[in-house]
Amino acid sequence: MKHFLRPLFDRVVIKELEPERFRRSGLLVPAGSNEPPPQHGIVLAVGQGQDWWEHVGFRMPIQPGDHVVFPASAGAWVEVDEERLLVCRVAELLGVMEEIPDGPEPGRVVD
Template sequence: MRHELRPLFDRVVIKELDPDRVRRSGLLVPPGNDEPPPQHGIVLAVGPGLDWWDHVGVKMPVSRGDHVVFPASAGAWVEVDEERLLVCRVGELLGVLAELPDALV
């Protein structure tokens, strides 16, 4: 039987992507010495937000399928059906990665 982790309140469930340390040029970028680099992941599930958010017009800023960046210290790691997932508050996310059209680059 498969399970689904449904986040509560302002939490999101993220599947971490393997860090890509090789640039297009072939240069291998080592991790920083002092602090782990930010992690990347795909949002699998999003909680409903906090109950007071509706009164002030705040909505969850991420949705399922978004590619997000988060610090290595974010949230808590859990294992569901042998899959390692991160559960964190939406406020811990650093941002959403979006592809830009070539004309804007």
């Protein structure tokens, strides 16, 4: 039987991507830094958010399939069907990696 980990409240389930893909993404940690570099992965599942979010018009800012960056200290690692997954709160995420087309930066005027 296969299992699915359904996150509760404002938690997300992330499958970490391989470190070599991280280097190709363009994110760099300065040399000599004692902090481990941020990690990244693909969101597999998203909780429904906190019960008060709907009243203030806030929705979960990520969805399954998003490529996210998170600190090495984020959340808790669990093993489901021999697969290592991270469960963390959405507030622990550093950001979402998005692809932009080649060309000028958005909002930048080109002469």
